[in-house]
Amino acid sequence: MKKAIPFLTLALILVACNSNKEKENNKKENENMNNTENPLLSESKLPYGAPDFSAIKDHHFKPAMLEGIEQQKEAVSAIANSKEAPTFNNTVLALEQSGQLLSRASQVFNALASAHTNETIQAIEEDMAPKFAAQNDMIYLNEALFKRFKILYDKKETLNLDAESLKLLEEYYENFEIEGANLSSEDKEILKQYNERIATLTTKFGKTLLDANNAGAVTFANEEELKGVDADVLKSLQNKDGNGYKIPLQNTTQQPLLQSMENRASREKLYKAAWHRANQGKFDTSELIKELVEVRAQKAKLLGFNNFAEWSLQKTMAKTPANVTKFFNGLIPAATAKAQAEANEIQKMIKSQGQDFTLQPWDWNYYAEMVRKQKYDLDVNQIKPYFEINNVLEKGVFYAANKLYGITYKPRTDIPIYHPDVKVYELFEEDGSQLGLFYTDFFARPSKGGGAWMGNFVTQSKLYNKKPVIYNVCNYPKPANGQPALLTYDEVETMFHEFGHALHGFFADQQYPSLSGTDVARDFVEFPSQFNENWALYPEILKNYAIHYKTGEQIPQALIDKIKNSGTFNQGYSLTENLAGSNLDMQWHTIPANKEIAQVNVFETEALNKTKLDAVQAVPPRYRSTYFSHIFAGGYAAGYYSYSWTEMLHHDAYNWFENNGGLTRENGQRFREMVLSRGNTLNLEKMYKEWRGSDPKIEPMLKARGLK
Structure with missing residues (x-):
């Protein structure tokens, strides 16, 4: 069996031939940029070290990141080749402190590459992706560096480290092993090429999909x-x-x-x-998918695993693909049965309207809304006037954070922003001390990727005395000039969700940035965000922000009751489409190496059929493979299941709140101290169990979905 796949053969040769030339070019680019002209090369003087978007230009990013790469390379080389015996300070801490410039510049760059890109940024992104992959390999495939970490790891119990420092050592050592530190020199070189190719392909997928969305x-x-x-x-x-x-x-x-x-x-x-949108013409991502899946499978095989999912799940709560499958098997029958019942109701509604056609996916939402109105007397247009975007944020999301955690805020109009739609808030602790800066970027535009997400411009760290600077990005339709932005209830939940991620970052209380805030397993990171959705409908919170934008009237109780009563409506559809996407992800990433996939669409059809997730013809997957950016351009390869996994956690956690007094300052503080502030400093299963008092149960999730 050959170790390299055919399409990489030429790449291996070209990379070897061009490596010296590339180093010379990088050096020239760095020399051509006067350090005094590039604001990314030094710490920002703005509050909290926030990026100075009034000074940062597109042409600053690449020289700063290249310089950051060179600085980290020098630091890593010094650590690896040190003649001193390895200690925590001269090895673990030294590695943690390397790459500060690279981190600072790339955090700002990655934010714009996702939220406000252009052709220049896209070109830089494509050029830098393999360089970032090579930088990661430079660290984790460095034999001398790994040897020093292994010496420390093998005697970790005698080092007298505090708990967080010990965790940092353990995390680094495990990462070395996962990333291939134990491979032979020959296999490490092959792995480097796989990693560079994966980085290039994921970047190309993201760019192609953005173009496809805009053209579509x-x-x-x-x-x-x-x-x-x-x-x-x-x-x-x-x-x-x-x-x-x-x-x-x-x-x-x-x-x-x-x-x-x-x-x-x-x-x-x-x-x-x-x-x-993405399966035809120049926007067809099918070939990218096939190549990317194959390279990932080859990488997993090289590292000793049967498939990419096995390798990817090592540090998650789920641990193995078999556990994910077992989890899904407990949900699929109930989800599809409820979806079928919903489809039957919708088909009856179609007939009652004098129509004679079979329900199709493009009919579902329109007629489901009719069913909702009939069953619950609830019209989405009745709700939207009460969900004006600023009220939802300031009197809803922020208000809930105040009641639970004592957080207050004030707008900051003096902080430079990267787009006119962006707003900045400063957040404060209950005692008035500073917590951090929060940016909102809510409206869709052609320069922005799809979906919603949270990120850091600055990561919390006691080591650097840094407080967090965090942003939330959404894709709400932008209203016409002079008109209010009115949200659907789903969009309201999205805002609460993303701020849950933000709270996870704001409450971080770590010494080391590598362990800070949201830097946890994928099947835990969505827990704080999904949990925060629960407060959107909490009576005290809802009545505070759900105010009619014209009349100023509070949302009437009758309408609140309708929203709550319809809470389990369409949940069969919702869970089935989510499970379909999650299973597609797992099917793609359990493909063994060297298994040829002739057609993406055929594989997709067979995968859904195999898992019985095509049982209800009118329920398509939430994401089709060709535009599944989470797994082919984002960080969720073999990890999209985590949304359902953490849904189980968040319903179980909210059940605890319901049984212990609900929305109280005491409960919020306990949750903050035992979960939200801990970052990646504890075993996640242990962390949850210590807070909850028991392992999570799936029953609250099934009840919330109307499946029990």
Whole structure:
């Protein structure tokens, strides 16, 4: 069996031939940039070390990151080749302290590459991706460096380290082993090429998908084609010349406006544009997927694993693909059965409207909304006027944080921002001391990737005396000028969700940045965010922020009851589409090396059939493979299951709150101290159990979903 796959053969030769030339070019680029002209080369003078977007330009990023790479290389070389006996300070701490410039520059760059990109940034991203992969290999495949860590790890019990320092040593050592430190020199060279190729392919996938999303925007000629869409929304979609309307694509399969579009042909047009956005022409990602999956499988094989998922799950709560499958098997039958019951209800609704067609995916949301109105007398348009975006954030999300954790805020208009839509807030502890800076970037635009996420401009660390600077990014439709931004309830939950991630970062209380805040396993990191969603409907919180944007009236109890009563509505669909995406991810990443995949679409169809997740024809996967950015461009390869896994945790955790007094300052503080502030300093299962008093149970999740 050959160790290298065919398409890498040429790459191996080219990389070897060009390595010296690349070093010379990098050196020239660094020399050509005057250090005094590049704000990224030194610490920001702004509050909290926030990035100075008034001074940072696109051309600053690459020289700063290249200089950061060189500085870290020199530091690592000094550690690895030291003649002194290894100690925690001269080895573990020294490695932790290397790469400060690289981290500072890349954190800002990665934020813009996702939230406000352009051709220059995309070109830099594509060029730097393999360099970042090589930098990681430079550390973890360094034999001399690993030897020093192994000496310390083998005698860790005698080093008299504090708990966090010991954890840092253990994490580094485990990372060395996972990343291939025990491979032969020959295999390490092959692994380096795999890692560089993976980095290049994921970057290309992300760029191609962004282009596909933008090119896939659907144009409609007149209002009749978009009958049923809210007038204010229509206004925001109108082309600048006043002729026609353009609907941009969201990252998911289903598109929000399908819920209100009366014209069936228009619904089908929008749905199919989303479904086919990335499987045809120059936007087809199929070849990227096949190559990426194969390289990942080859990498796993080289490291001694049967497939990529086995390798990837080593430091997660789930541990193995078998455990993930077992978890899914406990959910799929109930989810698909409920989805089928929902489909039957919708089909009856279609017939009651005098229509004679079989329910299709593009019909689901429109007629499901009719069913919702009939069963619960709830119209989404009744709700949106109470969910004005600023009220949701300041009187909802921030208010909940105040009640639970004592957090207060004030707007900061003096902090430079990277786009006019961005807002900055300073957050404070209950005693008035500073907590950090929080940026919001809520509206969709062509320069932004799809979905919603949280990130750090500055990571909390006692080692560097740093407080966190955190951003939340969403993709809410931007209203027309002068109009309020009104959210659906799902969008409200998204805002609470992303701020849950932010709280995890703000409450970090670690010495070392590598262990700080959200730097935990993927199947735990979504727990604080999903848990925070629970407060969106909590009576005290809801009544504080759900205020009619015109009348100022508080949301009436009758409408609150309707929202709550409909809480389990459409949950069969929701869970099934999520499980379908999660299983696609796991199927792709349990493919063994050298298994040829002829067609992505055929594999996808067979994978869904194998897991019975195609049982309800009208329920497509939340993400189709060709636009599944989480797993082919993000950090969730073999990890998308974590959203369902942590859903189990968050419902179980909220059950504890319900049984212990609910929304109280005492409960919030206990949760902060025992979970949110701990970062990656404890075993996650142990951390949860110590806070909860028991292992998590799945029953609260099933109840919340209406499956029990």
